[in-house]
Amino acid sequence: MDDHHTGPAELGAPMDYAAHEQTYAFFLAAAKWGSLFIIVLLIAMAAGFYGGLGLIGGLVLFVILNAAGLFLLR
Template sequence: MDNHHSGPVETGAPMDYSEHDKTYNAFLAGAKWGTMLIIVLMIAMAAGFFGGAGFIGSLLVFIILNIAGVFLLR
């Protein structure tokens, strides 16, 4: 019975809080930038398909909104 664990499972391994914080911050950054990218893409597609801007116009909208998003989300 040497391998019988008498304590709770949650206390089995020590937490590496600095690595946890890095992972959490990376997830938040990815979610923030990914959401911005998808929203900008949808606006540019709407401008191209429904607004009559065409490919070049929607590409310009995409680029301009990405630049604005980078400055606003810093």
Template sequence: MAEHNSGPAEVGAPMDYPAHEQTYSMFLAAAKFGTLFLVALLLGMTAGFFAGAGLLGGIVVMLIVFIAGLVLLR
């Protein structure tokens, strides 16, 4: 019969914790700024389509919201 190993192949292998922490902080930053961009995009689309601002007005609203979010999230 075949052996079924349930554990990792290298038990006790040293972990690279600084690399894990760096990857996690990069993931958090990407999630934070990606969410900010999507919220700004949706608000710009709302202003452009429903508030009558048009394409350029929607772009202006999106840029204002995005820049304000960048300042607030620093």
């Protein structure tokens, strides 16, 4: 922070592109798996509360759908 560059920002410190790529890959994976989890949770809650499956049926459906999603999205 204490070095002062007089040129444009594009000519400042060199970028660590490997770290950028790693962060971007982590963000994409987190978004994919997080979306899967939330969608499956909502489906299982709807089936448990409104579909008549109850708590155990909703939990079983949640586990099955998560396993299917993990298999399909790998």
